[in-house]
Amino acid sequence: MTRTVLQALLSHWRAHRLQLGTLLIGIALATGLWSAVQAINSEARASYARANAQLALGQLDELRDPTGPIPIARYVDLRRAGWQVAAVLEGPYRLGTRSVHLMGVDMVAYPALPAIVEAEQSAAAPDPADMLTAPGRILASSELAPLLREQGDLPPILESSALPPDVILTDIGVAETLLDQQGDISRLVVLSDQPRLVPALSDIAPELQRFSPSSQVDTDQLTGSFHLNLSAFGMLSFAVGLFIVHGTVGLAFAQRRGMIRTMRALGVSMRRLVVLILAELTFLAVIGGALGLALGFFIAGALLPDVAATLRGLYGASVSGQMSLRPEWAAAGIAMAVAGTLLASGQALWRLSQMPILTGPGVRAWQDNAPARRLTALAGLILIAGGTLAYLSVGGLIAGFVLLAGLLTGAALLLPLSLSGVLALFARRAQGPVAQWVWADMRAQLPGLSLALMALLLALAANIGVGTMVSSFRLTFVGWLDQRLTSELYVTAVDDQQGQEISEWLQPRVDAILPLRTVELAHETGPLFLYGIVDDPVYRLHWPLITSATGVWDDVMTGHAVLINEQLGRRADLWPGDTLELRPGHVLTIAGVYSDYGNPTGQAMVSMAQLDQIAPGAETRRFGVRMPPEDATEMAQELRRQFDLPRQSVVHQAAMKAQSRAIFEKTFVVTSALNVLTLGVAGFAILTSLLTLWTQRLPQIAPVWALGLDRSQLARLELMRSVTLAALTACLALPLGLVLSWVLLTVINVQAFGWRLPMYVFPLDWLYLFVLTLLAALIAAALPAMRLLRLPPADLLRVFASER
Amino acid sequence: MNVRALLIAIMCMLPVSSWAQGYAGLGGSADGFEIPQRGYQFEFPKDHGPHPAFRIEWWYLTANLTADDGRDYGIQWTLFRSALKPFETEGWQSPQIWMGHAAVTTPETHYFAERLSRGGIGQAGATAEPFAAWIDEWQMSGPDFDTLTLTASGKDFGYDLSLKAQGPLVFHGENGYSVKSSDGQASHYYSQPSYNVEGVLHLPEGDMAVSGNGWLDREWSSQPLAEDQSGWDWFSLSFDDGDKLMAFRLRGDRGDFTSATWISADGSSMALSDGSTSFTPLETAHVAGRDVPVAWRVTLPDRGVDVEVSALVPDAWMATRFEYWEGPVTVTGTHEGRGYLEMTGY
Amino acid sequence: MHILRSKTGQAMLLNIDNIQKSYPGGRPVLKGVSLTLDKGQTLALTGESGSGKSTLLNLAGALDSFDQGEITLDGTRLSPLDDAGRAQLRRQSVSLVFQQFNLIPSLTVLQNLTFHARLAECQDQEWTLHLADRLGVADLLDRHPENLSGGQQQRVAIGRAMAVRPKLLLADEPTGNLDETASANVLDLMLALVADTGAALLLVTHSHDIAARLDRRVHLSGGHIQ
Known part of the structure; x- marks a missing residue:
């Protein structure tokens, strides 16, 4: 059965x-x-x-020396005092034009790393003797391994599926050779098993700072919003x-x-x-x-x-x-x-x-189900109110998304009532019989189409909202780049000594040299990068301050105040007038907050003299060079030749801007791709709805046809109907999209990235989207219209026949 | 004598599970390592220090202690050295790997800890004069080999002890040349079996003053095991009358290989050849998922020894990177006394 | 439009001349049917199910095209007309009443009543309201068809058809879906209005009683007039 x-x-x-x-x-x-x-x-x-x-x-917690590498002797001191720590030496390793992260761990003391366990359990397990003694072995992902093999002068490579694509893992003994940092340790990982009594860190190695995982950059958390x-x-x-x-x-x-x-x-x-x-x-x-x-x-x-x-x-x-x-x-x-x-x-x-x-x-053809429509609309209003309430009362990223979800679904539920109202208005004002019929018929079709139109509304609103956000961001970002990148050349020296030499060599040849010195500190909200700056008009003129106290630059340059970036400001709720403790006992007043896009971490700026006090060992390897732009190219070449610097060590402002913009564009490729896909799906939803309505269409159309409208006229009207409904939906989507983008810019972005962006509107984009929507509706209606055009009169006549 | 410790040392220098396969290879060639020589003349204090040209070496101290309340305790302090290559260099690329094991056995429970380090940077090592052997904050040192202080600690235990030798060094086998199989694998092996030990145990329930006697083994080699040998049972027993016995049984497919040294109360010693001692498990306990004999009958007819050796606590399991059983025992029968038992391969 | 208005002077309104029509697939339905209908005349077309009577009515109403022969409606030859031409002819010269789905579901009764007249641009408000009154639907003008009974729907359909004062009314089983009382009522009203306006009527029915009330009667069988 x-x-x-x-x-x-x-x-x-x-x-x-x-x-x-x-x-x-x-x-x-x-x-x-x-x-x-x-x-x-x-x-x-x-x-x-x-x-x-x-x-x-x-x-695991980590020990670091903010001023520089840790010598091996310090590691041994800690070990001999009972501290169970494992040494890590890491740094960028240049591979042609690209740079990868080389990480050397003490493979004897380090807890079992996934990549090492994997290597050991493989069929061709490496001999520990080979791993630990010269020339050693290096582990890399299968993506990176071929590139490394081309390099030639590296130790034998073992492929590992447990490694990220841009990380080289090796023993610390191999790393110190590859990084040319004999005897250096970047950080010490505090292992979980410690003996019962260990002396305080300050008694053994007072220069080391302990970082707990909460103050470290947690990729998961950072990218969570994305x-x-x-x-x-x-x-x-x-x-x-x-x-x-x-x-x-x-x-x-x-x-x-x-x-x-x-x-x-x-x-x-x-x-x-x-x-x-x-x-x-x-x-x-x-x-x-x-x-x-x-x-x-x-x-x-x-x-x-x-x-x-x-x-x-x-x-x-x-x-x-x-x-x-x-x-x-x-x-x-x-x-x-x-x-x-x-x-x-x-x-x-x-x-x-x-x-x-x-x-x-x-099969009910005409169903004026006004009460249901009103009920749906009421539900929509409740959703919007609920989302708003959730955001206002709870706040935070999740509540932000709840607000968005409430707005979007609420607005979607309001759509049938809104459209029906608009169509009724048109129908009342329509003069000719055909026009009257067309409007009435559209209203009649609404229940069948409203789901598809809701889909379209959502897709359009998302498009407008996200598009506005991205464009606003782009505009702000480009302007910000112009403010922020003011030096003509950016130079990176190999080490402090070369930095010194370059600086001396440049001194008589250029307008100004702006050293870019930085040191990583910890703040309760995460890592904090402290920059030292010299007093140069360029900062006073161009630096993108969002908010500042009076006399901000004088206070900073005389060492009385600090500037922080917007991310830190919003995360820790710090604003001009508040204070910031940079190191224990070292407190400065915040004089201003600057915008700092595309950077996940907190940042602060002090005068160079202050930086020297806080972190005397901060390296001086990077410089901004101010000079007449027309001489920059020549100077760059001269610098490279003089100090034998690789191309990427001397970068033009323009190149840097271009690169930043390229990264920016890449960032939103996915968003726009998903946007287009969503719109496509909405278009398809309209098509299926129209096809679904098709069987119900004949009883509607047949009498009109019989009374003297030919099929081509009817097909044209069919197209027009679809396009009109889409157009109306698009008009209603515009305000929704703008609200959406406002929420994205002022709520989601602040929560997710730590910055708030001004909103700009781009009517030309809307026009483009509008045309795209009409096109989608046209295409969606094309198939039913074509069918209608080719429909044998016999099929229409069958509607009236009793055999039906 | 801790033969299996040779393996442990090798296997534990990295968390290298696949290394178990390399175990059979140990019986073969020595890859440029020195090999123990019959008739070797020990030279002290130099030989108390490390021998980097040999593949493996250890400083292995166990002690039977009694607290003020009369209860028995045992401690273990071991420093293993394992060479990946037969030399030493400065820095991270040193091929010398060091491993420490420390344990305290109380009448109720067994605490242990493990440390790993490489040579070349000073984190672990040993010197002959003044004598010192250390890894991290664990240390056994003194002005000379007869007068030592000993310290180690783990997450929930620790000890600080001082050791004073009461007799001469004892050389096993043929003047310190100790044969491990009928194929002739051997090691250099001597002991100081009679330290007076005093000091404090740090336990979760509080500090505990203890005293007793300790036994320190020194052994180095490069090719310790025959290919068919899978584990061993090693006994160091101190009888109340002052005599001592070191005896072991290597379990092999081709039959057991036994060896022993009888140490008289006056410090004189005599090597006992294969077959002179017999070992019979009497009772097993389920420890760490396997059955381990925790009571033994050991007989040495030549010396009229027929004793029952039983563990103070059956759960003296060293769940270190390479696992084994090591703990204090009590002796009853023809002779009464205390000692240490080590069992591997179960 | 001028073609339609140019009178040929003949009393003949509809001339069907040796019409042949096959269904898609080739099965012949009409095998040479000839028929004439004069102005003001009423004609009942009867026949078995599938005899082709509806097909013939549809051809006369310029709803479908035929294979051979000629139909002349009020002086206009149908065979040269294309889809748009036929649509225009329907708008201007004929009125149709079907068994069901006569009305446009999305429009109100009033909009339905006036729809055809407004398409043909000959709306006469007074006449329409008179019709509504006479047909007993004057109280239902704001309703939608689905809220009407079958008889009411059919009366609105007749009202819409007569609103253009057609020369020819084509009706295909207009009472086929109705019960006896409603059926008699609808038929009475239709015949009365046809008589009042002087329209000609071509009515397809299988009922001999209904056929008997008309001027002439033609029986279709096997694709031929009997």
């Missing part, structure tokens, strides 16, 4: 192949975008986990995809009512039918989900390199550009597909199960 019933149910899809295709595509699109985002996120998280495991970040962003997009796409599923399933159920009634009349219980339909839907969801996974894998693979670039540019987090297929990801994708499909079919299934056995087919 089950088999017979299933056969009957499935026969529907054989007869409605396009519908089946639509349903599967809907499920696939929903699952695809969602799982693409999931794949990207989990790939990134896996990379962080790898990196954190390698660096022991987030787990991934939340992506996830929000993923969910949005998922929701939009479900609109398609909802529409298609609703239609299929409506069309199968007769069949189901017949089967019930023949003695099949409703319960059995519901179970079988659920099984059928689950089966379809699994197929659609599998297609979606394939799609998602493809999309994620295409987007991942850009995401990786973004994360590197924005947070310095390293993410592998290669996708790997994770079983739990696939399982989650299929589960989402099934859950989503069942969710989207719930209403239709419920209605079906409540259907009395003897109701007529009743």
Whole structure:
């Protein structure tokens, strides 16, 4: 019996192949975008986990000397006093044009690192003697290994899948040679097992500072907001995809009512039918989900390199550009597909199960369901209010997203009522009979189209909102770059001594030399980079201060005050007039806050004299050089020749700006790609809705046709209707999008990145989006319109015939 | 004699699990390492210090102690040296790896800790004169080998002891040339079996004044095991009448290989050849997921010894990177006394 | 439009001349049917299910195209007309009443009543309201069709058809979906209005009782007039 019933149910899809295709595509699109985002996120998280495991970040405390490297003797002092610490020497290692992170750990004392365990458990386990003694071995990811092999002069390379793509791991004994830092230690990791009594750190090594994991840069935490962003997009796409599923399933159920009634009349219980339909839907969801996974894998693979670039540019987090297929990801994708499909079919299934056995087919063509519309709108208002309330009362990033979600879904729920109102207004003012009919007919179509239009509204609002945010950001960022990068050349010396030489050599040749000295300190909100600056008009004229006390520069330059960046200001709620403790006992008043985009960490600036007091050992390797711009190129070449500096050690302002802008653009490639995809899905939702409405269209159109409108006229009207509805939706999406971008700029950005951006509007972008929307609506309506144009009159006539 | 400790030292210098495979290879060539020579003339104090040209070496002290309340305790302090290559250099690239094991066994429980270091930087090492052997803050040192202070600590225990030798050094086997298998694998092996020990144990329940006697083994070699040998049982027993016995059994596929040294109360010693001592497990305990014999019958008919040796606590398991059983024992039967037992390969 | 208005002087309104029509797939429905209808005349077209009577009515109403022969409606030959031409002819010269789905669901009763007249640009407000009154739907003008009974819907459809004062009213089983009382009521009203306005009527029905109330009766069988 089950088999017979299933056969009957499935026969529907054989007869409605396009519908089946639509349903599967809907499920696939929903699952695809969602799982693409999931794949990207989990790939990134896996990379962080790898990196954190390698660096022991987030787990163990560290000892560092803010003024420079730690000598081996200090390490031995600590060890012989009982302190269980492990030495790490690390630094950038130049590979042609690119720089990788070389990390040397004491492989004897360090806790088992994943990469080392992996190497040891491999078939060709390295001999510890080879690892620890010259020439040693180096471990690198399979991405990096070939590049290293080209290098030639390196120790033998072992490939490891447990390493981030831009990290070289080796024994500290090998690292000191490769980095040419014999006897230096960058930091000491405090191991978890300490003996019962150890003397205080200040008694053994007073110059060392202990950093707890909470004050270290935690990639996971930093990038959390970025991934939340992506996830929000993923969910949005998922929701939009479900609109398609909802529409298609609703239609299929409506069309199968007769069949189901017949089967019930023949003695099949409703319960059995519901179970079988659920099984059928689950089966379809699994197929659609599998297609979606394939799609998602493809999309994620295409987007991942850009995401990786973004994360590197924005947070310095390293993410592998290669996708790997994770079983739990696939399982989650299929589960989402099934859950989503069942969710989207719930209403239709419920209605079906409540259907009395003897109701007529009743495809209701005109349903002025004003109370339902008003109820939906009310729900929308409640959602908006709820989101706003959540944000106002709780605050924070999550509440920010709740606000966004409330605004978006609320506005979407308000859409049917708004559109219906607008259409009623038009209908009242319409003069000709055709116009009157067209408006009335549009209103009649609204219930069937409103889900698709909601999807369109969401996609458009997201586009406008995110677009406005990105463009505002870009505008602000470019202006900021101009303020911030004022020197014509930026020079990096090999070491302090060369820095000194370069400085002396440059002195008579240029307008000014601005040393860029920095030292890493700790603050309760995270790492704090302290910069020393010399008194130069360029700072007073150009430095991008957001807010400042009077006489800010005089106070800073005389060593009485400190400037901090916006991130630190917002995170620690520090503003001019407050004080900042830079080192124990060393407190300065904050005189100003400056904007500092694209940097995740806190920053502060003091006069050079102050820096010398706080961190006497800070290296002097980097300089900004001010000079007439036209001489800069020649000077750069001269510098490189004179001091045998590699190209990248002398950088032009223009090159630096270009690079910064390139990073910026890369950052938002993913966002805009997802934007376009969402819009595409919304367009597809309109198409499926129109196709769904198709069978209900004939009774609407046939009488009009019979009364003397030809099919080409009707087809044109069909196109116009779709475009008009899309246009109206777009008009309503604009204010929503602007609200969205305002929330993004003033709420989400502040929470996620630590900076607040001014909002700029870009009407030309809106126009472009508007045209794109109309185009999408036109394309979506093209297929039904074409069908109408080619429709044999016999089909229209059949509407009137009794055989129907 | 701690034969298995040779392996432990090698295996533990890195968390190298795959190294277990390299174990069979130890029986083979010595890769440029020196090999113990029959008839070697010890030279002191120099030989109290390290021998970097040999693959493995240790300073291995165990002590049976009694607290003021009359209860028995045991401590272990071991420094292993393992060479990846037969030389020493300054800096991180030193091929000498050092490992420390320390333990306190109370009548109720067993505490232990482990340390790892490499040579070349001063974090661990040994010197002959003045004598010192150390890793991190663990240290055994003194003006000479007869007068030592000893310290070690772990997360929840520690000890500070002073040691005073009561007799001469004892050389095992053939004047310190100790054969380990019928194939002729051997080590240089001598002991100071009679230290008077005094000091304090630091335990979670508080400090505890203790006294007793200690036994220090010095051994170095480069090729200690025969290929078929899988583990051993090693006994150092001090009888109440002043006589002492060091005896071990190497368990091998081709049969056990035993060896022993009888140390008279006056300090004179006599090596006892393979087969002169017999070992019979009487009772096992389930420790760390395996069955370990914690009561033994040891007989040495030549000396009229027929004793039962039983562990103070069965749970004296060293769950270090390479695991073994090491703990104090009490002796009853023809002779009464105390001692230490080490068992590996279970 | 001028073609339609140019009178040929003949009393003949509709001339169907040897029409042949096949369904897609080639099955012939009409195998050479000829028929004439004079102005003001009422004609019942009867036949078995599938005899082609609806098809013939649709051809006469310029709703569909035929394979061979010619139809002349009020002096206009239908065969040369394209889709747009036929649509114009429907707008201007014929009125249609079908068995069901006569009305435009999204428009109100009033909008439906006036729809055809406004398309044909010949709306006469007074006449429309008179019709509504006569047809008993004057109280329902603001309603939507789905809120009407079948009989009411059909009366609105007749009102819409007569609002243009058609020369020819084509009705296909207009009472087919109605019960006996409603059916009689609708038919009475339709015949009365046809008589009052002098329109010609071509009515497809399978009911002999209804056919008997019309001037002429033609039976279609096997694709031929019997």
